[in-house]
Amino acid sequence: MAEGKEDKVGDCEEAPEGDADVAGEQNKEMEEGEEDGEEEEGEEEEEEDDIEDEGGYTFKFKDGENPLDFVEDNAFSVQPYKQFERLEYEALAEKKRKALADSQPEGSSKKARLEDVSGASCMEELMKAMNYGRRRKSKEPKKRGRQKGSRNRLNRDVAKMIGEATLYYAHCRYEEAISVLHQIVLQAPDLPDSYHILGLVHDAMGDKKRALGFYMLAAHLMPKDSSLWKLLMSWSIEQGDIGQANYCLSKAITADPEDIQLRFHRAALYLELGDYQKAAESYDQIHQLCTDNVEALKTGAKLYKRCGQLEHSIRMLEDYLDGHPTEADLSVIELLAVILMNNNEHIKALQHIEDAHLKYCSGEELPINLTIKAGICHIHLGNMQKAEVLLSLLEGESAYHHIDLVIEVADSLVNLGHYNMALKYYLMLEGNAGSHVGSLQLKIAQCYLSLKARSQAIMFFFKAVQTCADDIDARLTLASLLLEESKDDEAISVLSAPNNLESSNTHSDKSKPWWLNAKVKLKLCQIYRAKGMLENFVDAIFPLVRESLYCETLRQKVKVKKRLSRRALLERVKVLDNCDTDNLFSGFRPVASTSDLVKASRAKKLLQKKEEKKAKALADGVHWQSDDSDDEPLSRIHREAPLPNFLKDEDHHQLIVDLCKALATLRRYSDALETISLTLRLASNMLPVEKKEELRILGAQLAYATTEPKHGFNYVKYIVQQNPYSVAAWNCYYKVISRLENRDTRHGKFLHSMQGKLKDCVPPIVISGHQFTTCSHHQDAARKYLEAYKLMPENPLINLCVGTALINLALGFRLQNKHQCLVQGLAFLYNNLRLCKNSQEALYNIARACQHVGLVSLAASYYEKVLAIHQKDCPIPVLPNEKPNEEHLTPGYCDLRREAAFNLHLIYKKSGALDLARQVLKDYCTF
Incomplete structure (x- = not known):
């Protein structure tokens, strides 16, 4: 109907000259059909009943409903087909409930009602309810003559208005056409022609949304018109709405079950949606309707196998062979043999190939692909001599014409451990492997490696890496082999980025080059760590570790808010359907609470925003990819860590400790402290106790070495808590807090609590x-x-x-x-002097105190005693489990003679003894 009307009306820009005549003829035909269609009307009504019985549901408008509300209310929010699905579900459920209630024993009230009607009509209604869902033919004679009150026949006024609207559309007078059609819809709401013309008008005006809604109404009022469903399906696919396209496609198949192309479309849609089970069932139905379609059979068998229904897949193919005893498609036998071989049923696969030779190739040779598969079956069964006879077809020039078969044979030999024989077939293709060069060289290298021929393996691994530069596993294996051969520099060059990055960087924006791969970086940093190359070790692994820790921190800090799917939003929006009493779907929803109404309003706004984005993307010519899913993956909210589950691997715990030590050695204290802090926070339950202790001690050491010790306060605090009576631990703690801000409340609270606990x-x-x-x-x-x-x-x-x-x-x-x-x-x-046994430090303190209070004569005498003593260097106190490090200290760091000489020269200078002051400085403060 849709195509027919479009052909009649033609293009709006150039309206045909005979449009008025066409409209007149149409009106005339409608009038004649109304006058002379008494017999047809009765037949049509009976056919309509058959349709209703067969489909189970026919859409009809109720009295007092305005059909225009459907399109207006759903033009920008809820999809129309969702509403029809729900209406159909409600109607069928009500009909089933009614049939079930009628079939149960009836009480007195029902009995009383039955007595009011005639026995024949009662029995007719009961049989109609019990035979719900089955197509039946009426045994009564067809009623002839005009039936009073028929809703499918147009009166003269409506027919005339239809003609006027068609003329308005033909001459591009769309507003006038819409006005007339709206009057028709109000007078005859179940007339599909008016909705179809409204769809044409809005489509010509560029309003796809309303056009789709009106076409949807026309299609539901004419469910047997497959052309309308096909049009709606194509529009849905253009808009990227796969769900609506699938719905319309199912309706089109119901309208025209013999159309095989529609079933192919549905199978393709299921494949696009990832529903392989339904796609397999669709191809199976196609093959049952068209038994000669071998491609549908093979595709269905492959999909059943993919879904894990291996027996069903094998049974389909065997049934096809049983149904073709004299002639069959040999590709079906090949597919059956492949499926059986993958299931390790080589005896059965070989039997099918031999039976095919007897049935379909009597007196002739089998195709080479089936012969090779028979040879592979013999290999798995241990019949090596028979296999070599069959596989001899691949020797010589034949190998270059059947590269895939040669590789299949060699792969089978590798799987069974026959590496020498596999090398024989692999080497056949070494000079002419086509697009399989890289994988072929890699397989040859693996064979040599399995045969413990390292030199040949390394040579072919180098060839494979040059051909397939992005093969990470090949690079790692090659690097391991080079390390075993003590070729560390070559291993580093294999894993390092190429020198000419501009020419080698041919990757897209989404894919990273191979030298930035996490596995390559880990292997490279292990080599640098073993060789003691700290800077290279840190440069290789630190960016990955920092990024991974940062991503894990974001996942713990940010509470991921689950994004509602489109399905959930549509369910919420349905609450608003009952707010307007004039709405088409009023009465289907209960009274909602205030909170539900608020949620529904928000959901409607979200749907509108999504539709606007989608429309904008389609207008710009950009491919629209919906992000509506029931479970929003975290990877869309946070970027994926370069080293996923890095902290859960015990082998990487020592790597983190070594990285922090290397950062401390390179004086990158802030980076080391940040790494320690994030590691202890994220992996406190994963790290062993000794590793955590080592990291905390390292953090305490870095705390008084960095310029910003506030990040290391927790570590020195932990050291003090673990060793409260250790003077070295308190020395480290005081060294850190002495450089903090004076108003740091953490220090005061901690010190007060320690004094309260440890009196x-x-x-x-x-x-x-x-x-x-x-x-x-x-x-x-x-x-x-x-x-x-x-x-x-x-x-x-x-x-x-x-x-x-x-x-x-x-x-x-x-x-x-x-x-x-x-x-x-x-x-x-x-x-103090007595306890220190007249040490140089005690004498200096007394001299300094006397000088401070003005007892300069006494101070000078004690300074002279200090100058007479030579003090040896004492070791600096270290933290628990810390190794002493005195490399940065100059000799004589414990000797106070220079400080004493300087203070003594100030006393001499102030007293006027300049020569003595000059002599003291010369003797003790010059080199």
Whole structure:
């Protein structure tokens, strides 16, 4: 009907001259058909009943419904075919419920109703309900004559209006045509011609959405018109709506079951959707309808095999052979043999090939492909002599004409471990392998490797890598062989990027070149690590590790919000269908709550945005790819890590530790600290205890080596918590926090908690005193130092700290007994001198204190004692499990004679003894 009308109307730009005559003839035909169609009307009504019985559902508008609401409401939101699916489901379900209720024993109320009607009509309704879904022919004689109230026959006014609308469309007067057609729709809502012409008009105006809606209505009112369904299917495919295309295609097949091409289209759609089971069933149906279509048979068998239904696939092919005892397509036998051989049923495959030789090639030779497959079966069965006789067809020039068969034979020999025989067939094609050069060289190399011929294997691996540069596994295998042969430089060159990157970089934007592959980088960094090439090792692996840790951190931080699929959005939008009482589909949805209405409105907006994007993409000529899926993969939200599951592999834990150490050696402290922090955060449950301890100690070491120690505070804090009475651990902690900001709250809270938990732990008390001294709170500092003195009175450092605090306090303005405080401070310094056994450091501290308070004569005498002592270097305290590193220290770092000489020369200079001051500097402060 669609094609016929389009041919009649013609192009809108050049309307035919006889359009008015055509319209008049059409009106005349309609009037004559109405006057003279009494007999046809009865037959048509009976045929309509048959259609309804066969299809189970025929779309009809209810009284009081406006059909235009359907197209208007769904032009930009819900797809029309979804609504029809739901309506059909509701109608069929209601009909089944009614049939079931009628078939059950009836109560008194039903019995009373049955008594009101005649027995014949009651039995007729009951039989109609019980025979639902089956096509039946009425045994009653056909009714002749005009039937009163028929809805399918046009009256004169409607026929005239149809003609006027057709003329308006032919002359491109679309607005007038739409106005007339809307009047027709209101008068005769079940007339399909009006919707079809409305679809033509809106299509000519460029409004594809409304045109599709009207065509959909026309097709549902004329379900047997396959041309309309085909048109809707093609439009749906153009718009990229595969679901709607599949729906229309199913309707077209129902309308015209004999059209094989439609079934081919449906099978192709199932393949595009990835539904291989339904595609296999479609090809199976095609073969049953057209038994001579061998391609459909083979395609269906392959798809069944892909779906795991191997027995069904074999049975299809065997049934075809049973049905062709004298002549058959030999490609079917080849496919059957391949399927059986892949299932290790070589005896059965060989039997089918031999039977085919007797049935279909009597007195003639089998095709070479079947003969070779028979030889392969004999190889698997152990009949090597028989196999060699059959495979001799491939020797000589025949091998160059059957490259695929030669490779198939050689692959079978490799799978069975016959590497020498496989090499014989592979080497046949070495000079003329065509497009199989790279894979052939790789297979030859694998054969030599299996035969432990390393030199030949390396040679062919080099050839394969040159031919197939992107073969990662070949490169890794070649690099391993070169390392075993102690050819480290060659292995590095195989895995390194080529020198001429511009000429070799022929990859697309989406694919990365082979030298950026994660496996290649890992292998290369292992070589660099073994050779001690730290810079190359870090450059190779650090970018991959950092990117992988960053991606894992994003996945843990960001809470992925599941994106609703289009199906879920459409379900939500259906809530809005009941808000308008004039809507076509009102009454199908219950009253919704406020929250459901809000969700439905949001879903409708999302659908509108998607439709706008889709329309824009199609207008720009860009291929539209919908992102609607039930489970939105994480890879669309976050980019994939270059080393997925890197932290879960135990072999990579030591690699991370070595990387952090290498970064520390190269003084890339911030990178090392960042790597340690992310690793411990992401893999705290995966790393062994010793690895975590090693990383934390390394982080503590880096904390006081980096310029920004705030990133390493947690590590020194952990070291102190694990070793609370270790002076070295507290030294490391104080070195880090002494360079932090003064108002760092983490330090104050931690120090306060440690003092509360460990009452007898001296280091946190001393560090608190140091913090008060830094802030010039000498009275609080003295109180803390005296608290520590009570716990360890014989500790030299505590005596020194108490003495310095009291002396600084004596120099303040608010203290009244300054002399007493000064004497007490000097007493603690002399106690420090006694505990240190008159060491150079203790003498220097007394001299410095005397100089500070103005006792210069006493200070000069102690400075002279310091100059008379030569102090040896002492080892620097190290962290637990840390190796001492004194390479960066210059000799004499513990000797204080230069500091003492400088202070002594200041005293001499201030007193006027310039010659003595000059002599002291010359003796001790010059080289």
